[in-house]
Amino acid sequence: MVELVSVLKTMAVSQVQSYPDWLAQLFGFIGVSLPDDFLLFQWAVILFTAIAIVGQAAVVFMVLMERKVLAWLTQRIGPNRVGPFGLLQTLADGVKLLFKEDIMTRDQDKLLFTLGPALFFLPCFVVYALIPFTSELLAIALPTGALLFFALSSISVIGIVISGWASNNKYSLLGGMRSAAQAISYEIPLVLAVLAVVLYAGTMNIRDIIEMQNNGAFGFPFGFISWFSIWLFPLSFIIFFISSIAEVNRIPFDLPEAESELVSGYNTEYTGMKFATFFLAEYAALFAMGALTVCFFFGGYYSPLGGLLSETLKIDVILQSLIGIDGFAGLVRQLEMISWMMLKTYIFIFVAMWIRGSLPRLKPDELMGFSWKFLIPLSLINIFMIAIQKYWHVTSDLTFGLAWAAVLVLGVGGFCVMMSRHFTAKLEERFKPALT
C-alpha cells in the first residue's frame, strides 16, 4: 500500500507542474516565501483557474471578434454601441441571456435537457488544462496529453446528441443525429493527422512536441524552419485544420445547426443561460482547436524568429540596468511566450472566421463522403510517408534519404496528376448536358 502511494506520488510529481523559480523569486521580492509543500495539486488547480479565466476572457473577446470580422467582410460596421468600439457587447448579451426566461415545454425530458448543455460545456473547458500557453502556464503536462485532448473533446458531441433528443423537436433531433455522424467521420482524420505528428515527435506530451519544434532537433536551429507544419509537409496540417473546423461545427461544416435547414439545429429549443452555455462552449472549442493547431504545427509559444526575443535581446538585463530590479528574466520570458501563443492562435481563429464568411454549407452526404473517401485515405498515406521520413531521420542514411526524396517527388507529382485528371473528368461529366 505504501509502495502504491509512493508510486502514485512519483507519478503525480512527474505529471503535475510545480511552481516555477521565477514565481518564488517574485514572491521573495515582495517578502513572502512560498511553502515547500505548495507544489503538487494546489499549484495545478491555481494554474487551471488562471487558464480558465484567460480562456473565458478569450471566448468573450472572440464572440465580438467574430461579429466584427464578419461585419468587416460584409461591409458593415458591427457592434459599436456598448462600451468603446462595442467591447462590452458580449457582456451585455450575456447579461441579457442571464435574465431571460428559461423555457421548458411539457414533453421535454427535463433532466437530459438540462444535462445536455453542461455535457457540451464541460469538456470544452477541461481541455484547457492540457494546452501549454507558456512552458509553465500549463495545468497538467500529461505524457498522454494529445490523446486525452481528443478523448475529452469527443465527449462534447454526446452533449449535442442528448440535447437534440431531449428537446422533443424534430429539427433538434436531426441536428443531434447529424452531429453524431459528423463527429464519427471527422474525429478519425483529425486523430490520424495528429498521429503523424506524434509518430514523428515520439511523444504525446504537447509541451514536448512544442519543445521539439524549437530546439533545432532536426538540424535546423532557425525558428519556423523546424516547425512541423513545414517539416512534416503541409499535408498533416491541412487535414488537421479542415477536420478541426468540422469538429467545432463551423461553416462550411455547421450541419448540426444549419440555420436555413434546421432553424437552429440542436439548440433550437434552448433559451437564456442554457443557450449561452452552448454559445460559449462552441467558441471555447474553437479557441482550443486553434491553440492546438499552433501547438502541433506552428511552434506553440515560441517566436518564429528562432528562440525567443527576450533571450536574444536580453530584455531583463535592459530592465535591470534601467530600473535596477533583478529576477524578472522568467516573468518577461513567460509574458513573451503567452503573447506569441495568443497571436498565433488568433490568426487561426481569424482564418476560421474568414472561411465562415466566404463558404456555403456542405450537404450531409457530401460531408461524409469528403471525410471517408478523401481525408481518411489521404491521412493514411500521410502517416505512411511520415513513418518513412522518421526512419530516415533515425538512421541518418543519406542514400535512403535521397531515394525517399525521389520517391516522394514522384509520388506526390503522380498523385497530383491523378487527382487533377479525376476532377477534370468529374467536372466534364457534370457539365454534360442532360437535356436532349
Add this chain to the structure above:
Amino acid sequence: MTATDVTTPQIQIPGVSVEQDTDTEDLVVNIGPQHPSTHGVLRLITTLNGEVVKEMEAVIGYLHRSKEKMAEGVSYFQYQPTIDRVEYLSSFYDHYAYVTAVEKIAGLKVPKRVEYIRMITMELNRITSHLLWFGTFLLDLGATSPFFYAFRDREEIFKIFEDITGARMMYNYYRFGGLNNDITPGWLDKVRYFCDWFPDRLDEYEAIVNKNPIVMDRTIGLGLIDRELCMKYGVTGPNIRAAGVPMDLRKTNPYCCYDEIEFDVPVGERGDVYDRYIVRMKEMRESLRIIRQAIDKIPGGDAAEVEKLRQAVAAKEEAAKAKAKETGEKPEPVPPINPDFEFKGQKINLMTYKPPAGEAYTTVESPRGLLGCYMISDGTPKAARVKWRGASFSNLAALPELMIGQLYPDLMAIFGSLDVIMPEVDR
C-alpha cells in the same frame, strides 16, 4: 398541391441502395409556416425517411389578403397602390400589367418616351429582384456574405428609383396612358453610371460563386426541370429558360419597346439548380444591355432637354397669343413637341376614371416568369373582375414533385432556386 400521384417514391442516393426491409417509422416534419428559409409563410408537410424526402405537400394561403376581390370594391386608380404589395420585389411589373390592361380596354395610346421609361424601370427592377434572389439563394445554401453584398447593390438601384418615384419599394409610378411624373433631370446619367458600375460587382460575385466547389456540388444535377414538367405545372421565367426553352415574352411577344432593342435570351443546358443560377446571373447582364440601349434611344433624352423644349413651345404660344391680342386675329397654331415624348391628353379625374366596358388580358415577363392580368370592365368606375396570374404560384406547384426522393438539405437549394415569393402565391 399534393404530389400523391407519385405512389412509389424512388429513393436515389448516388451509389447507395437503401434497403427498406427494416421496420422504420417515417418522420413527418412540418416545415413552416415560420421557418428561416421558406421566404415568407409557406408550410411544407414533409415526410422524411432518414434525410430523404418521401412525400411533400405544400400548404399555401397564410398570406392571403384578397387582393383580387379588393379590385372590385375601389376605383381603378385607388386599386393601384395595393398592387405594390402583391409582389413587393418587382412591383413595376405588376403595375405594368395592370396599367396596360386598362389602356387596352380604353384604347389609350402611350407616348414612346413613357414606354422607354417604363422599360428602364422594369429592367432595373429585374436586377433588384434577381439580386435579392442571389442573396437569399446563397443564404439557403449556407453562405451568409452574398446576402449583404446583394442588399448593398440593391440600395443603389433603390436610390435611382427614389429619385423619380419617391419610394424605395412601393413605387406606384405608372398611370393609365403615362406616368405619374417625368424623370428628373440627370436621372439618366445616374442610371448610366450604375450600368457602368454594376458589371464589376457581377464579375466579383461570379468569381466567388460560379466555380465554388461546394456550390457546384450542391447544385449541379439537382432539381432537374424539363420541358414536360414546365408544361405540366406552368413553370415560366428563368426556370423554364434554364430548362433550355427560350420562352421570353420580351422576344416572343414584344411589348413596350423591346422589339427596338437588341438582347439575348440566356438559356440553360440541363435545367438544374446551377443552370437556374447561371441564367439569372446572365439575365442581369442582359438587363444592363437593354437599359444602356434604352438610355441611348429614349425620345427626348434627358428631362432637362425636354423641359427646355417645353419652355420654348410655351414661349412661342405666349408670343403667338400676345401677337393675336395686338392684331385681334386668331393666334397662329404652334407646332407641338414630338408626340413621341409629349402626351397631351384630356385632363381627367383619376379617382373616378373609368374605361369603357370590355375585357383585356395582358402579360409581362416578370423576373419570376409570366405575369398576367385579366380585367373585365363593365363601364362603372370599379372593375368587375381582376384576376392575376402570378408566376410564383405555378413555379411553387412544381416543388413537391421535384422534391420526391431528394435529400432534406436539397429542399432549400431547390426551393430557393425556383425564386418563389409568397405574397404573389397567396395574393
